[in-house]
Amino acid sequence: AQSVAQPEDQVNVAEGNPLTVKCTYSVSGNPYLFWYVQYPNRGLQFLLKYITGDNLVKGSYGFEAEFNKSQTSFHLKKPSALVSDSALYFCAVSRTTSGTYKYIFGTGTRLKVLA
Template sequence: AQSVAQPEDQVNVAEGNPLTVKCTYSVSGNPYLFWYVQYPNRGLQFLLKYITGDNLVKGSYGFEAEFNKSQTSFHLKKPSALVSDSALYFCAVRPQSGGYNKLIFGAGTRLAVHP
């Protein structure tokens, strides 16, 4: 079965330190990969995507993500965390085959950045 795993329910980071939010996927073929962020009581906002090309993708608010095909991973990273980065982060995968209903989300990882 196709799936997306975010192995950490919560990630705690001190402000100014680098952060990583992990995502692995199990999808046939070459999927399209996305990260979304959700602030309290809000909908999801797009952060970045990987379609093809350079394995390191840069997105909004200083975030980047590294695609690793051999490890089927798409980890979200930021060199220096801000308290305002505290939010819920979702990894999503869209297989290249199939319709839009095949967008598969992970369970989400709560990022807490402490001053």
């Protein structure tokens, strides 16, 4: 069965420090992997995706993610955290059946950046 795991419910980091939000996946075939962020009272906003090619993917707001096939991971990173990065982060894998695709989401990780 396809699945995505986010092992940490919450990550705390001091402002200015690097942050990592972890994601591992279990899918058959080549994965299409996504990160979304959810701010309070807002929808899920797309951050970045991995399709193929370079294992380091750059996205919005200074975020990047590293795809590691051998470890089946797709961790979200940012070199220097901002208080405004505090939000709920979701990792997802895209699966295609019946001609359309759907996301399988992880459980989400709450990032708290402390001033």
